[in-house]
Amino acid sequence: MNSDATPDTGDGAAATATADGPISHGKPRARRNVLRAALAGTAVLGGGIAVGALPADAETVSGSTSATPSPSPSPSATERPGTPEEALTELSKGNRRWRTLHEQHPHEGAAVRQDLTTSQHPFALILGCIDSRVPPELVFDQGLGDLMTVRSAGEVLDEAVLGSVAYGVLELDIPLVVVLGHQSCGAVKAAVSADETGEELPAHIQYIADAIIPTIDHSVEGDARIAATIDANVRLVRSKLAAEPDLAAKVKAGEVAIVGARYDLTTQRVHLLK
Numbered sequence: 137m138n139s140d141a142t143p144d145t146g147d148g149a150a151a152t153a154t155a156d157g158p159i160s161h162g163k164p165r166a167r168r169n170v171l172r173a174a175l176a177g178t179a180v181l182g183g184g185i186a187v188g189a190l191p192a193d194a195e196t197v198s199g200s201t202s203a204t205p206s207p208s209p210s211p212s213a214t215e216r217p218g219t220p221e222e223a224l225t226e227l228s229k230g231n232r233r234w235r236t237l238h239e240q241h242p243h244e245g246a247a248v249r250q251d252l253t254t255s256q257h258p259f260a261l262i263l264g265c266i267d268s269r270v271p272p273e274l275v276f277d278q279g280l281g282d283l284m285t286v287r288s289a290g291e292v293l294d295e296a297v298l299g300s301v302a303y304g305v306l307e308l309d310i311p312l313v314v315v316l317g318h319q320s321c322g323a324v325k326a327a328v329s330a331d332e333t334g335e336e337l338p339a340h341i342q343y344i345a346d347a348i349i350p351t352i353d354h355s356v357e358g359d360a361r362i363a364a365t366i367d368a369n370v371r372l373v374r375s376k377l378a379a380e381p382d383l384a385a386k387v388k389a390g391e392v393a394i395v396g397a398r399y400d401l402t403t404q405r406v407h408l409l410k
Contacts, residue, residue, distance in 0.1 A: 216282075217259040220393030223312035227260060227406070230277035235404035243279025251281075258284040261304040263291055263373070264316040265323065270399050272316065275406065284310060290323030291315055291373050292347040298380065306382055311392050313377060316406070317370040318399040324348055324366050367409055370396040 217223040233239050261284040262272040272278075272285045284304040288297050304310045317324075327348035330337050337345050351372050353364035374396040377383055386392040396409040 216257050218311060220312045220390075223260045224393075224395070227276045227278075227312075227314070231275060231404075231406045233277040234275055239274075239277045241277070241279065243282060248280055256281050256308070258282055258304065258308060258310055260284075260312040260314060261286065261301060261310045262314050262316050263287075263297070263301060263377075265289060265291055265318055265321055267318060267321065269401060270316070270318045275399060275404070284308065289341075289344045290321060290327070290348050290369060291317060292323070292344050293373060293376055298377075301377060302380070302382060305386055305392055309391075313383075313392065313394045315370050315374045315377070315394070315396045316399060317366045317397070319363070319366070319401045321362075321366050324369060325362055328352055328362055328365060367396075367398060370398065370409055
């Protein structure tokens with residue numbers, strides 16, 4: 137994953153403002169333990185190390201597209217990336233494999249499928265768009281049990297999306313949340329068009345546009361406006377997640393990072409956004 141800037145654990149001023157807020161426990165601990173045991177198995181907390189610079193995007197990729205990947209066992213809670221920095225490194229390596237056509241398609245075999253019937257230990261949660269061209273497991277070359285994915289048009293937040301992200305972080309102890317926007321986002325294009333024309337969008341699509349419109353960059357026009365708004369929308373969603381008290385407490389403790397990123401369809405590269 138290429139970085140436009142050094143990744144942080146929140147959203148600049150917005151994340152800093154919420155980091156000092158009180159810790160909210162939500163539901164009683166006993167109930168959380170029952171839910172975790174019943175639905176997901178036990179996962180291990182991240183190491184609490186703050187995210188540093190993303191690894192250089194120059195590692196050597198071995199193998200070829202014609203080679204048969206060796207079987208890989210299901211990652212256990214202790215084997216998975218346990219810190220935000222480790223999770224970012226794994227996603228970076230996977231995205232490089234994807235865009236250089238050296239995919240490994242890990243964790244797909246029969247043994248993995250059997251292991252995952254009793255527990256799961258995903259190391260990252262990707263909040264992405266519904267666009268069919270940006271499936272997170274492929275973009276990051278990950279397999280079953282590696283990623284928890286939450287998708288909505290334009291990465292727009294509602295209670296169901298917020299609850300899904302909170303479940304991954306609070307119940308499965310996922311150390312990394314990536315808000316993943318992408319080039320040529322149709323939801324952003326629709327919002328920009330509605331803003332410029334004043335035309336009401338059909339059915340519930342206006343709800344999506346209304347959430348994106350505040351991020352529209354009116355200082356530029358045309359394709360530049362759409363591109364700038366895609367990034368601004370990612371930053372807004374990231375800041376809203378970082379402002380959630382339960383998530384902010386995890387960020388402050390160094391147990392989770394919330395980062396924004398953009399996937400470019402033309403290069404298949406993921407860039408981190410400051």
